Amino acid sequence: MRTKRGESPLATLAGKYLTLDEDERELLGSLTHEPRRIARNSEVVREGKAADNLFVVRSGWLLSYTIMPDGRRQVLQVHLPGDIIGFCDMPLPSFTYELKSLTDCSLGLLTRDRVNHIFHTTPRLTGFLFSLMMVDQKTHTDRLRVLGRMNARDRVIHFLLSVLVRLRLTDEAEGDVFDFPLTQFDLADAVGLTNVSVSNALSSLQEQGIVKRSSGRMQILDEAYMREAVSFTNRFESIDISWFPYLQASRA
Amino acid sequence: MRTKRGESPLATLAGKYLTLDEDERELLGSLTHEPRRIARNSEVVREGKAADNLFVVRSGWLLSYTIMPDGRRQVLQVHLPGDIIGFCDMPLPSFTYELKSLTDCSLGLLTRDRVNHIFHTTPRLTGFLFSLMMVDQKTHTDRLRVLGRMNARDRVIHFLLSVLVRLRLTDEAEGDVFDFPLTQFDLADAVGLTNVSVSNALSSLQEQGIVKRSSGRMQILDEAYMREAVSFTNRFESIDISWFPYLQASRA
DNA sequence: CGAGGCCTTGAGCTTCTTCAAGGAAAGTGG
DNA sequence: CCACTTTCCTTGAAGAAGCTCAAGGCCTCG
Structure with missing residues (x-):
């Protein structure tokens, strides 16, 4: 909802644990370049969709949840700015839950290729992400x-x-x-x-x-x-x- | 309780997803060399103990749990042969739960140094562990x-x-x-x-x-x-x- | 054979749910 | 900007699911 100083919330978060150098800061920032804008109350992914990318929340709130057979719902997680969504789906072929926006959101897309890139070039960020x-x-x-x-x-x-x-x-x-x-x-x-x-x-x-x-x-x-x-x-x-x-x- | 062919259960598990070469097989096996024997119904770690190593379950069942203020208990996980216990405690200074054996157990110890070694030498096992x-x-x-x-x-x-x-x-x-x-x-x-x-x-x-x-x-x-x-x-x-x-x- | 732990079963109680209706708030369209 | 609609929140009454307490029996192990 509210991002201070124009900085990405993930970078803010990382800054609490690491002193980022310029390259790292830029790399983190790039994750949220060209963010995808999502309107309030819309479905971002459905269960079963191929999990070929992650999302980095730049602004806004989202919910991930599953639907029970009887129609009731269990919310698995509330996603806030700075969150990375879908990390633990990477070894699985598809998303295993629904993702819905609660507010207008701005999401950075993070493809597997890009995760690769981070893992190979910046061990410190890798450690941070894990x-x-x-x-x-x-x-x-x-x-x-x-x-x-x-x-x-x-x-x-x-x-x-x-x-x-x-x-x-x-x-x-x-x-x-x-x-x-x-x-x-x-x-x-x-x-x-x-x-x-x-x-x-x-x-x-x-x-x-x-x-x-x-x-x-x-x-x-x-x-x-x-x-x-x-x-x-x-x-x-x-x-x-x-x-x-x-x-x-x-x-x- | 029952381990077939003398093979470590973690290796059996890995074999379902990877074709292990000899080095990898040996490395996995070494994790459960000199296993620590634990008697039935004993406390293995207490909450707050330094989390300087992981455990690999070679045989037996264990429970990890927390105690509520009113004395009730919440079991967090049942640990079976092949399980790795404590992975997600690595970025934390100490264990955040109690660990108790349900049966006689055999546990391999896995120090942080050894985790390091695996991560540096066998990327395939690393991928598997993550x-x-x-x-x-x-x-x-x-x-x-x-x-x-x-x-x-x-x-x-x-x-x-x-x-x-x-x-x-x-x-x-x-x-x-x-x-x-x-x-x-x-x-x-x-x-x-x-x-x-x-x-x-x-x-x-x-x-x-x-x-x-x-x-x-x-x-x-x-x-x-x-x-x-x-x-x-x-x-x-x-x-x-x-x-x-x-x-x-x-x-x- | 005895003791302790574990399981079963029942009665009464507590907490949360379901169902329902009324009211407040927020969003929408003229 | 106001009326209308929809969504959300509140409150109450009745019901159900699970909990507490308790007693008795079984099984296991020393």
């Missing part, structure tokens, strides 16, 4: 804990926190306030509830002064309480890519 | 769908199927029968239920002739019905590593 993918996986196991063992209120709390910390990574959150384009149906499908339960949980949180909502924006008022309630850990805080083998190879 | 990691992630998103949107019966069905197909990969399943060392508490903690619900679900499945249990063994009687019930897809069937960039690099 680390991102591994953190992605950690995020998923955290969500298993949420869906498997938390009640409605805590599920909603955990979801809001996870969005907040990710927005902060790319400077998209303004302190404790951020745009929040999900409907309560979307949120419900993300945390395994119904829209009714989500409505109740959010109302209760607002009444107790823990969050505040207003027309597509969300404010986190008592972050400490929320973190405590769900034992939240920010996986992005502890990334360390210095160990990554390709790095050492390139320095030798 | 593909495994990506499939791992797919497996996790499948479980999100299970925990978010399925009822007790279907959760149990999905779990049994996912174990079955993984055991078949390393030839540890005998047709539709396999060892099943999990208690109903373990299974419950894996799929976000209580032992009571698991007991009910299993009894119902057995009564309807869909599965059959007997003292630590499980038999799948109506696999087609079960696959249909949960729209099961076997992610390992569709792995394709031919695209992997490092491969092309080494051939060029």
Whole structure:
């Protein structure tokens, strides 16, 4: 939605872990050259489409999800600026989920050729990308804990926190306030509830002064309480890519 | 539990996707040289321990799990022969979960140095390992769908199927029968239920002739019905590593 | 043979869901 | 800019699925 300084959000993110040289910065930037513009509420890929490229989110929010046989939906991930979509589909012949835009979006296309190019020329970025993918996986196991063992209120709390910390990574959150384009149906499908339960949980949180909502924006008022309630850990805080083998190879 | 022909289960698994040359076969084998023996029901790592090495499961079953503040448990993954444990912890300073053996186990240790060595010398194995990691992630998103949107019966069905197909990969399943060392508490903690619900679900499945249990063994009687019930897809069937960039690099 | 762990089954309860209706907000077209 | 339409949110009542608690039985292992 909001990109600062005209820089790509992925570059902003990378800058938190690496000091990029000019080549690397340019390469990262090139991923989001000629971005594809996507209108709000449109289908970007359908399940089964050939997974011959990845997407890099330059701006906007997207949802990936699957449809159950009975028509219900499970949201697998919320994609924010700086995210790379489809990395783990690369060894598979096709996408295994649907991808839909929640807002107007700008997506960089990343072909397999280009991934090749990065992997061969910039070991540091390679290490960074793999680390991102591994953190992605950690995020998923955290969500298993949420869906498997938390009640409605805590599920909603955990979801809001996870969005907040990710927005902060790319400077998209303004302190404790951020745009929040999900409907309560979307949120419900993300945390395994119904829209009714989500409505109740959010109302209760607002009444107790823990969050505040207003027309597509969300404010986190008592972050400490929320973190405590769900034992939240920010996986992005502890990334360390210095160990990554390709790095050492390139320095030798 | 049962390893055929003395071959390491990871090598068996790799052999399904690659034709290994002698060097590669030897390297894979070396990962499980001098395996560490672990007794049934013992803690292998605790959360917070430095993640300076991975484990390769040579034989036996293990569980990784987290404990909730209220003492309940969420099983994150069941580890079977051929599995690599801890890959996605590499960019993190320490393990983020507990690891416990369900049976007597034999674990190969894999230090970061050795990972380095593989990455530098055998691009094909590197591609294979990354593909495994990506499939791992797919497996996790499948479980999100299970925990978010399925009822007790279907959760149990999905779990049994996912174990079955993984055991078949390393030839540890005998047709539709396999060892099943999990208690109903373990299974419950894996799929976000209580032992009571698991007991009910299993009894119902057995009564309807869909599965059959007997003292630590499980038999799948109506696999087609079960696959249909949960729209099961076997992610390992569709792995394709031919695209992997490092491969092309080494051939060029 | 005894003890401990594991499984089963039932009763009552809690949480979340379903169904439904009313109201607010946002988008659309004249 | 206003009326209309649609989507989204809220709230309530009733129902279902799974949980808690508990007791009894089985199986295994020492």
